[in-house]
């Protein structure tokens with residue numbers, strides 16, 4: 001080093017200190033006269049041309065910009081780069097004074113000056129051109145962010161990896177197709193907080209142009225904003241002066257600002273992917289890991305933020321008109337009432353006009369984020385990227401029906417049946433829980449050659465004619481015509497405020513009913529029930545009830561059907577299927593809702609004997625049932641459940657949630673009962689000191705929770721039970737928020 005600097009620059013070095021660097025090895029050097037420089041040594045031939053171009057460009061713009069940049073000091077022969085004996089190149093830069101922006105308070109004035117400086121630099125760079133810079137495919141450059149996607153594999157646990165995938169997915173589908181049409185220019189490309197120098201509340205210099213890129217101009221702002229947001233309590237508000245500063249120099253275009261949020265999340269993803277790779281390779285990690293923790297914090301925080309609100313905040317800062325969905329909402333509501341039947345309900349006194357959703361959050365068009373404690377259909381999370389990817393991949397490849405051979409159907413059937421006891425080994429695919437329960441009843445009829453069915457009070461199993469016939473919730477509810485002749489109803493074995501106080505009484509009652517039906521010559525074909533009654537108010541069937549009842553039913557050749565539409569797929573935490581909590585094995589299982597995470601796939605799982613009896617010559621065919629797009633979606637759901645260990649997560653979160661609710665119960669006696677398992681919980685509201693329902697209070701709490709941006713619903717015979725059945729990624733923090741809000745509303 002000393003020799004090179006002496007030979008090429010006539011400088012005598014007294015002190016040298018290694019600095020962080022990426023493409024080059026950097027030293028801070030002090031000469032005998034006390035002058036300071038930065039010397040950069042480039043060892044890779046592919047960096048030589050770029051270093052020369054960077055030097056040429058910076059030297060060209062230095063006088064056109066209000067900030068200092070590391071111009072290259074020519075050697076004694078007037079060359080910008082000096083050849084070293086080992087073939088490497090040295091480049092000498094002035095040492096620029098100042099405090100890094102990372103080390104000072106981020107006042108609005110400072111951040112405005114950052115935006116302004118960036119704008120001026122981008123403006124000056126617009127006059128420059130470099131073929132070699134333009135040809136480079138740098139993985140930090142946001143137009144090539146997809147080059148980082150394979151590095152997601154280094155991220156653990158899987159839930160974190162899938163969060164990054166969600167944001168990369170938005171990049172691929174929303175951002176990337178638009179990039180070629182945006183304004184391009186040369187940009188610094190890495191204005192992180194250790195590349196920005198300040199003096200006296202003003203940005204005074206940009207250093208390290210090693211990532212200089214020809215790319216959409218907006219990337220400059222996106223990257224700088226990313227780093228300015230890290231570690232901030234109110235990250236979106238904090239950065240607005242940067243946008244305003246930039247905007248004062250280069251007026252931003254609407255299409256640029258609208259992409260800013262996703263460009264920022266993309267940069268965060270690029271950052272965490274490279275941190276994960278560096279850690280896995282045990283590389284010189286300190287420099288690259290600097291932003292890892294705050295980047296993760298910001299990504300996790302980001303999904304709790306409404307994208308409409310973020311975009312509007314940025315649009316406003318850029319002096320552009322914000323998006324207003326109010327007219328659209330009114331129009332949608334109007335069209336809906338015009339074209340759809342009145343029997344379709346809308347939740348809440350003030351319905352929610354949705355924009356989008358991610359994992360356990362739903363975003364409305366007014367800019368609010370709702371914590372979803374209610375929707376169990378998006379089982380592994382709203383818009384989970386693994387499911388989205390599976391669907392979009394398969395729908396482009398092949399979508400057909402079960403009359404043809406394709407691998408996905410058989411593979412998924414094998415994978416799903418592995419979750420069942422060996423006797424349940426045949427599967428029939430359909431497209432809704434209703435179709436599945438309807439089919440189950442039909443199969444039972446074929447198998448038993450009987451017609452009468454036994455159901456539980458408050459049960460709901462579907463919207464077909466048979467579905468309504470077997471759903472006491474419907475035929476005994478509003479608009480219902482009462483119990484059909486072919487149905488007998490057993491009381492819901494509810495030990496909180498049901499007909500009896502003990503399991504034995506419920507079982508005895510059931511046995512008596514069976515005997516009575518026999519005496520009347522009514523031959524019972526099937527018994528259908530949920531292991532925890534959802535419409536019955538998240539009521540777990542009394543312990544021991546199903547075990548004793550199943551024994552009675554099996555003795556009489558009656559087919560037992562467990563409706564796992566709500567309770568299946570690990571939701572209960574302790575058990576993968578609800579029937580396991582009752583230590584029974586049904587003859588048939590009805591599946592739906594969570595099976596495809598919202599993609600319409602449902603199924604009946606049954607025994608060989610029943611499946612064989614059903615093969616009586618009449619073909620069973622469902623146009624959409626078991627199509628490869630559906631089975632790929634469903635396969636992805638199982639894979640996510642496994643890799644994110646969501647059953648264990650549901651148990652852990654559910655146990656924690658339940659304990660919090662139980663402790664609230666001590667303070668608020670209106671919480672008559674809290675019950676359920678895993679992430680399938682219910683809170684029953686009662687009049688203090690009694691088990692009498694308080695329907696009004698339950699409705700108030702449901703609507704007020706919604707006003708506080710937490711989604712739940714009510715159900716039960718008296719509609720006084722708050723139902724909690726969120727996407728399975730719902731976590732302890734979410735449970736804390738729920739409980740804190742509930743307590744506040746009960747005060």
Ligand code: PMP
Pocket residue numbers: 431432433434435437460461462463530534563564565566592593
């Ligand atoms: N069974 C149960 C237990 C359900 O909760 C539902 C839907 N709420 C169904 C069956 C019917 O499913 P689908 O709405 O998919 O037809």
